[in-house]
Amino acid sequence: MTKEKIKCGIIGATGYAGVELVRILSTHPQAEIVAVSSVSFEGQQLSDIYPNLRGICDMTLEGADEIIPRCDVIFGSLPHGLSEPFAEKCLSHCAVFIDLGADFRLHNEEDYSEWYGKRYEHPELHNEAVYAIPELYRDEIKGAEIIANPGCYPTSVALGLAPAIRGGYLEKGTVIVDSKSGVTGAGRSLTQGTHYPDTNEAFAAYKAGVHRHTPEIEQTLSEIAGEEMKVTFVPHLLPVNRGIESSIYVKLRDGVSFDEVYAAYAAAYENELFVRVQPKGSYANLKNVRMSNYCDISLHFDKRTNMLIVSSCIDNMVKGAAGQAIQNMNLRFGLEESCGLDFVPPAF
Amino acid sequence: MTKEKIKCGIIGATGYAGVELVRILSTHPQAEIVAVSSVSFEGQQLSDIYPNLRGICDMTLEGADEIIPRCDVIFGSLPHGLSEPFAEKCLSHCAVFIDLGADFRLHNEEDYSEWYGKRYEHPELHNEAVYAIPELYRDEIKGAEIIANPGCYPTSVALGLAPAIRGGYLEKGTVIVDSKSGVTGAGRSLTQGTHYPDTNEAFAAYKAGVHRHTPEIEQTLSEIAGEEMKVTFVPHLLPVNRGIESSIYVKLRDGVSFDEVYAAYAAAYENELFVRVQPKGSYANLKNVRMSNYCDISLHFDKRTNMLIVSSCIDNMVKGAAGQAIQNMNLRFGLEESCGLDFVPPAF
């Protein structure tokens, strides 16, 4: 325990993912927050904006550039299109950059241009970046200088489908992903669609077939499959604060039994601390993973249509953002992967 | 206006669909509630159980058998397996029986046996029954003695897919229906899964691939198609009081354009008072149909996968139960179809 703690800085600390990083890092035994940054609230105390943190993290918000030199690792929690300069600065200061935004997630610049409407300004940086779902890319993460923390929806889908794809159990065809996300997924910025009376007692799809997480999902599934996979992805806004449930629909190949598939999932995640395959007949519920880094997966089978239905639940702000980022930090810095992440999800 | 009002009786008036019938019939200009019945609360005043009705409907709950002879129409809102004797009694008293339960919905006794685990006791009654989605079976309903009011999920799906099937726009293959229902869909009976702290800030699928509405959905879609259609149906419990959103995934045939499909929906529902096809780019939201008899439908297209996505929203207790039942009563008794159903859905 005499080892020095990892010095962490957070850029975009007043966004929802940022403040969730603060929540988790505040009790991390091997890391400490040394600086927090925010464009909108520079000069204010973090606990003035988030009174839940009063007495816990009363640090003053600084400018982003000032904090990088003092840190071993920088978490960037920013809208897309802003990360490259910070990544570059981190590299030049030998700080690891963990990007919770989208800029380093897609391997192919064409995809990035198509879905995000801009080109790379520093293409060479992207060679340093590793797309970082620990359960799938553990080894690459250990040596990465730029860690592309995955999107929330893609995390739920990749973990939900990996064993089925790897096992070769699926018929060719479009994967259908019907996801539902709590409102924190839309961020802290005010919009009519997240105004309480508009959101409460409401439910609707949004960005059907055109959400920016689509190419990220396809990239990972295709990598696992070793061939192109196509996804129809439809997210919905769910009137809860936290959590994602993704219901994934894929046909099993003829001759593949549900038991075989279930056994493959159980084996694949047997030694994964943060993935819990539910007993047959139970349903993953986002309630059971809130405030924690777990991904709960349940498997169901419609024998009439030979359809495998995977329900994959995460807390969009933990395994879908801050928790996975810290899991990646742990991996990168040689700590135990679950260090500081042993949150017990509350029953209510 | 001198015409006598239709005399209505409600069996199962203290269930959620029952009390919603009371809410709507209380202000219906051409119908009146003459008796309410409940097994559990016989002898009590309805407004003791539902204080929202105090001063509006303070009627005493009676036994079911007593009320049939005094009514022109009986609404049965009962668990499955209990409707046949009431239907028979209604026929013998020349009262129309509108069954909000499941017993008369399936045309095929084998399906009923398979999914509900029992056989018909009075098979001959089922010949008198009409499956009653007014927008699809208007003419048959006008002459029916037994009206099988459809299930909530099947209503949302049938209205959501009918124009696409009729137009022949869909590729063959399994229809995927991912539905989400407000908690009133689970009824008034107490269960752990609908206990507030278990349900609030929660979301999960249930009965994936095995829900009893599956054969009902397939029956209607197949009838419209003129050939067998198969559905994978997965419902989810949504932490709101009311409303269903069904996201329906079907592939368009090669050469069919989204514009063509959209135009077919617009035309199909142009003269339907209760179906509102949303403008392109808008999303149906269950918020916008709550407390009303509307079905809002929005259409979306994933051109990358040629997938049509239909989002169909109803209030599960109105268009999905009591409202549609009264729409059917209006049709059957020669009233204007929207009589007593001109509820404006509240904005919040």
Add this chain to the structure above:
Amino acid sequence: MTKEKIKCGIIGATGYAGVELVRILSTHPQAEIVAVSSVSFEGQQLSDIYPNLRGICDMTLEGADEIIPRCDVIFGSLPHGLSEPFAEKCLSHCAVFIDLGADFRLHNEEDYSEWYGKRYEHPELHNEAVYAIPELYRDEIKGAEIIANPGCYPTSVALGLAPAIRGGYLEKGTVIVDSKSGVTGAGRSLTQGTHYPDTNEAFAAYKAGVHRHTPEIEQTLSEIAGEEMKVTFVPHLLPVNRGIESSIYVKLRDGVSFDEVYAAYAAAYENELFVRVQPKGSYANLKNVRMSNYCDISLHFDKRTNMLIVSSCIDNMVKGAAGQAIQNMNLRFGLEESCGLDFVPPAF
């Protein structure tokens, strides 16, 4: 029924009270909306902003000045400080002005200045204005040209205390009012405090002792008492869409029995359609009045401290705003007071 309908115009139609006026007036048998106005959305269709109204009220939003000459009554639903010019214009066009804002509620300009920070620009107009809780000021309303529709909290408190004050049952001393309001009370404008993730699973007081409804409450209670009454008023933000519950604490004078007080309430409201005194032992619940014009009142007694506790519940948007405004219109135009207001509050 051949009588011509009252021509209604709504200024501020896209605010929450405005759109609730639209909801109610859309089915009013003796009134019709002839024009809607909005500063922010002029030129757009109302149903583009509120898709729940699609097919019901697709009117185009106009400028406020254009609509007054075409109307018999104008409902103003505006932030305070903006009503005087509209009131004046209505008077000059012989239209009744029903102000849902605060500008005409206080009889005393000094109070208005103190609490709202500005003076009257047209003091003479205020002589034409009647503070309009129908159950308390029915006769004055019938002849009013300017109707000051009361605030939501003051309505719940005045109806909740009137019989106790009139009966002379209360000891002198500060009245304590602890109120809780649904989020629509804060309006449609976006604020951090009404952003869904900030509001959901949250509860706090606000403006304790300094809310602008305080002088309005004191004005009415003092008028009823015939002497000055003082109130400590603390509102709280409640994570529901609609509804207010006010818990009111007053000491009974020695020798006054709870039964006597209860009987006085029962008698006072016996013939009031919209006030429902709950049976002893029952609790008023805002759930039971939502979407309706009811005020439910329950009475409780702490005999250990001789404290009378009144729980008074209304829908802040109906009896607390749009519904009461229409009740006032009905009174003013000689219609039956409940005309168009016979909404049955839903059970859920």
Add this chain to the structure above:
Amino acid sequence: MTKEKIKCGIIGATGYAGVELVRILSTHPQAEIVAVSSVSFEGQQLSDIYPNLRGICDMTLEGADEIIPRCDVIFGSLPHGLSEPFAEKCLSHCAVFIDLGADFRLHNEEDYSEWYGKRYEHPELHNEAVYAIPELYRDEIKGAEIIANPGCYPTSVALGLAPAIRGGYLEKGTVIVDSKSGVTGAGRSLTQGTHYPDTNEAFAAYKAGVHRHTPEIEQTLSEIAGEEMKVTFVPHLLPVNRGIESSIYVKLRDGVSFDEVYAAYAAAYENELFVRVQPKGSYANLKNVRMSNYCDISLHFDKRTNMLIVSSCIDNMVKGAAGQAIQNMNLRFGLEESCGLDFVPPAF
């Protein structure tokens, strides 16, 4: 760290307070759960009933009597009237008994009889019991064999008023406490009043003036005051999972300034880890203490009526139950008081 961990047993582990004890103790560095007990679910795994605990606490539920001999401390989380035999058995096995129920809270058997309707069966045990709000009774707790963990409402009120009473700032007269509690306060047992559609979008008072926490509140306030204090206490059911907000109304004595009172609170809680006095002008919000052991207190002043308004917020299940129980265990066993309780309340 070589010190042996405290061996903890939980009786009533499947109730809400019980499962919250499990959540907190699971990551306590100096304590371990060695056994869990439940009458209703004996023989089942705890994680079958609470799937959030899968992989975290899969222990099998045992009978209560079996577990006492193996434990250093027993937490009893039981309905009132059942604790005495367990307390006795703990004493005979040299285990500390921490009772989260009500049986040992009242010093006066007459009060217990009056409010709970039964007498003590083992009066001598009650001499061993200490009423245990650590911030008020720290020294007594250190030597206690039976620890009476306070009720949730009384905790919020005692911490909210102690400095004002101690300072002698209050006029004589009834204290008014208007409290609002999340639904977990009503427990895990199914009731109509906590059925989701009945609770959601609802709000009402209950047990006004007759709640069993009343004598407990009066006992503590009177002890602090050194003279009898009377309280009118009215709880309300709040549609959130967790949290209590108590708004407390007390008149200041003439000549006492609000600044003086505020300073006294700041001083009283300056060194208390778990009580956070909010800056002037800020409001305590139950959101900011959820999942944590904090009590947030804000002070407000209505100078017009000389009324001090205290808003006191806790998580009913943590500082109001399991967290405070563990704080008491820490005190009793000589650990740092905050050991295992350093939860950061989430921002959302």
